[in-house]
Amino acid sequence: MTTDNSLPHLKSNCTFILWGDDFDEESASIFATEFRRIGLRVKIVGVNGPSASGAHGLTIRPDMTLGDALPLAPSSSCIILPCGLGTIRRIQEDPRVLHFLQTAAENCAQFIGSQEQLLKQSALEQLNNGTSRWDFYQHEENLIEFAIKKASKLMNHLIG
Secondary structure, eight states, X not given: OOOGGGXXXXXXXXEEEEEOTTOOHHHHHHHHHHHHHTTOOEEEEXXXXXXXXXXXXXXXXXXXXXXXXXXGGGGEXXXXXXXXXXXXHHHTTSHHHHHHHHHHHHTTOEEEESOTHHHHSSGGXXXXXXXXXXXXXXXXXXXXXXXXXXXXXXXXXXXX
């Protein structure tokens, strides 16, 4: 298995998975696992502090808090939002979240969300400025295959 230590040129590029209360732990885990498996640098970012319980009660301890991740936003290659519209509406009330996402969008990060309504019916719409790319996995039959495909595409983009 390739690790991010064997790919020093990718050190400045990072995938950030936002994590907070009522987020989808299955999606967060699958994306973190599959992206890390191929050697991408992945950090789970706690938007509610040092730990949070997902929609099905699983508590995940993030790699860093949102405050710690803010200075790293310019190195974002991908942002994953494993949550629904109601959760996005709740966390967008924190101006740090929108600042983090806006900085990533300005640096042409790939965004992956659970459903297209995240973009169309929330403050995230302002991030769709033509330079950021969005994909959604709500209607994917196999989330693991979708994550592998997105991880491979991102890796090819970063090393290409």
